[in-house]
Amino acid sequence: ELGREIDVLALNMGLRTLAENPSLRLSINMSARSIGYQTWMKTLNRWIKRDRTLGERLILEITERSAMEQPELVIDFMDRKSREGNCYALDDFGAGYTAQRNLKDFYLDILKIDLQFCHGIADDPDIRALTKAMLGSGHHFDMLVVGEGLERAEDVAVMAELGVDCLQGYYFDAPTIRPNWIFGERRTAQSAKARA
Numbered sequence: 606e607l608g609r610e611i612d613v614l615a616l617n618m619g620l621r622t623l624a625e626n627p628s629l630r631l632s633i634n635m636s637a638r639s640i641g642y643q644t645w646m647k648t649l650n651r652w653i654k655r656d657r658t659l660g661e662r663l664i665l666e667i668t669e670r671s672a673m674e675q676p677e678l679v680i681d682f683m684d685r686k687s688r689e690g691n692c693y694a695l696d697d698f699g700a701g702y703t704a705q706r707n708l709k710d711f712y713l714d715i716l717k718i719d720l721q722f723c724h725g726i727a728d729d730p731d732i733r734a735l736t737k738a739m740l741g742s743g744h745h746f747d748m749l750v751v752g753e754g755l756e757r758a759e760d761v762a763v764m765a766e767l768g769v770d771c772l773q774g775y776y777f778d779a780p781t782i783r784p785n786w787i788f789g790e791r792r793t794a795q796s797a798k799a800r801a
Contacts, residue, residue, distance in 0.1 A: 608638065609644070610644075612635060612638075612639040612645055613639075613648055615634060623663060624652070631662065632664035635666065636671040638674075657689070660691050664692045666694040666696050667696065669695055676710070680711055693713050694716070699721070700721070709746060713746070716751070717751040718740070721754075722752075723752040723754050723755055723774070726764065749771065751770065752771070755777070758776065
């Protein structure tokens with residue numbers, strides 16, 4: 606129950622952030638159990654009904670493990686909500702829960718390769734081969750492919766050379782609860798008020 610309540614809080618905070626920042630596109634974690642939780646669905650529907658542009662700027666991110674716990678429920682949800690413009694990301698791909706053949710069944714826009722296939726890739730030709738195969742699968746299904754958990758310049762270089770579309774990890778920045786883009790927009794608004 607606590608996990609579901611946390612999912613609702615995260616969704617509410619994320620959608621409020623999207624509403625306050627019209628130029629932002631934001632990824633919010635969810636789980637298969639979120640879909641069946643009425644409060645979570647009501648929260649999502651209430652915000653989307655209030656502002657249709659939120660659905661177009663929202664990326665709902667589900668882990669491979671969670672998606673495979675109840676695949677029929679997740680596929681049905683993605684089918685219904687993708688009509689509102691929602692985008693879907695599969696997180697931790699390759700962690701061992703989904704056969705690549707399942708990719709065609711989900712309505713996915715983004716495939717996030719698990720960090721175990723990104724971290725240290727420069728030193729391991731076997732991991733490089735596996736990552737290249739996952740990248741090929743993602744691109745075959747017209748998905749944006751993201752490499753996770755990158756911490757070293759040499760790994761970033763290999764991932765870029767392989768053709769991974771986006772990269773994330775400590776190499777670029779550490780996670781924060783105070784992102785610069787929020788304070789940058791607030792400072793700009795405060796400066797404009799001060800000048801007026």
